[in-house]
Amino acid sequence: MDFGFGAAEREFRAGARDWLAAHLVGPYAEAVGVGGPGSEHQGVAARRAWERELGRGGWIGLGWEADAGAYGQQRASLTQQVVWAEEYARVRAPGRVGHIGENLLAPTLIAYGSQEQRDRFLPGIARGEELWCQGYSEPGAGSDLAGVRTTAVRETAAVRETAAVREREGAAGRTGYRVTGQKIWTSLAQDADWCFVLARTEAGSRRHHGLSFLLVRMDQPGRIEVRPIRQMSGTSEFNEVFFDGALAEEVIGGEGNGWTVAMGLLALERGVSTLVQQIGFAAELERVVRDHLRAAGGTAAAADPVLRDRLVRQWAELRTMRWNALRTLGGTADTGAPSVAKLLWGGWHKRLGELAVAVRGAEASAGLRDWAPGAPYEEGLDEAQRLFLFTRADTIYGGSDEIQRNIIAERVLGLPKEPRRFS
Structure with a gap:
């Protein structure tokens, strides 16, 4: 590929610089250089607000392989995406809290999800309003991801225990899953609205068979518990997450195809x-x-x-x-x-x-x-x-x-x- 910067990239760079200079002011200016790996605990409120500011400017999802502007984002070539990343780093803009949703979950939805799922979840990511975390690793399944033990059992909306959950689902009789197990090293789980979870949906299955890629809302009191992990550096950006019958509202790529989807996501990561x-x-x-x-x-x-x-x-x-x-x-x-x-x-x-x-x-x-x-x-x-x-x-x-x-x-x-x- 030709990664030279031509006239289109120079024009794009000028626009990116102008936008950052005009918007990285006030409380956002105070968050300059704040956040990122090793410092995720810093300035979370300001960085969440900055994420929404990026969304209003159309700067989230520049490289999504979707219809141009379908979810409010600008479209950019690979070289223009590089330009944006360079300009963002040059001014030391706040560490992104929406990285997992924008760069991991969204491309996975575009590649493996249904149009209904894309229309449901991509707008919230593009607006910077919904944050995601990743539920992959477990105490006995880190680098060996195929060893996950977290389970998920099918359940229809008709038998769920609260009217609030059924109302939020918006469709009586819709199939969901009850997730039980533990995930570890979950970055940003303490602030995330959603988690994508690799779980075993086929009883008795082993290794990469019988896994599914599920979407779980984090706001489920009594069903999900997040425990920060104190690192030797003193920070707690990683977490343990415990699921006790938590509701998974969607399965991406079909039941039993979780390994394929999970590996596709890791390639994107x-x-x-x-x-x-x-x-x-x-x-x-x-x-x-x-x-x-x-x-x-x-x-x-x-x-x-x-x-x-x-x-x-x-x-x-x-x-x-x-x-x-x-x-x-x-x-x-x-x-x-x-x-x-x-x-x-x-x-x-x-x-x-x-x-x-x-x-x-x-x-x-x-x-x-x-x-x-x-x-x-x-x-x-x-x-x-x-x-x-x-x-x-x-x-x-x-x-x-x-x-x-x-x-x-x-x-x-x-x-x-x-x-x-x-x-």
Whole structure:
């Protein structure tokens, strides 16, 4: 693909800059640089309001494969989507709280959902009014997603216990599911309106058989409980979610086809959003470089040569990841591409966290040694130390490095499968 920026992209960039300058004011300006991975607990109210502002401007769903303007969004080419992401990062606009709905759930609905389902859910996402979280991982099924144990049992609206639920359904006799089980590492569950849940709808089924992709409203008192998970960095952006007969209102892609839908979503997660993620990485790297130069007296020549070499390697690897992400955004038949992307950015970001502490020297290392894990986020840690602690998980969540290497070995290279402990 040609990812050059021509006249159309320059015009689009000018429009994006003008809009951001005109709207990133008042309470939104106070949320500049707030939120994102490791800081999701910050400024949630302002960021939710900003999400609605983005929706009013038509900036949500730029790349959705749907009729132009069908849900109030602008339409943009791949290069224009890159331009928007660059401009958004340039002004350090508030960390998005609608990422999961816009970039994961919406494209999945467009690919696998019915027209009725798209018309029901996409407008709320496009307006920035409904937030989503992802119910995939469980205590015994993280990287090995096919091991999920959460169950869902069919139920018709006629036997549901409250008139309020039936009225909200809007159709007597409509089939739903009762979901029971536990999900873990659920980002933004404490603020989400909806959750898409991978659950076992066929009793006695095993592995990737008998799974369904369900949509569950989070506001079900007594049926859903969200418990924050305190991380060693002191934040609680991840959660445990317990379902006790919670109502799932929709199944996407048909009952029993959940594995296909779930894998399709993961391909979207590691394709579309990877480039945007890297723009944030570039800003973090720039701050680490500034710290290094400050420690060296402001000149690159005086900087420690070993650390300088590590910084150059980080920069070069980030550029490589950028071009790889652009290549895969254009479409690829390489089934290992999502796993390669995850291996690249997970290891890169973890090394950046280590480098951020290294350039600060003994003071930063001593601060980490003396700090009590799980202490409040705002106490005792600077930005470099928080980056170090948060990035320890990068090679684990979203599919561990070991799992990604297995996928590449088995599905791309055709190597024998690893022995399984289950039957």
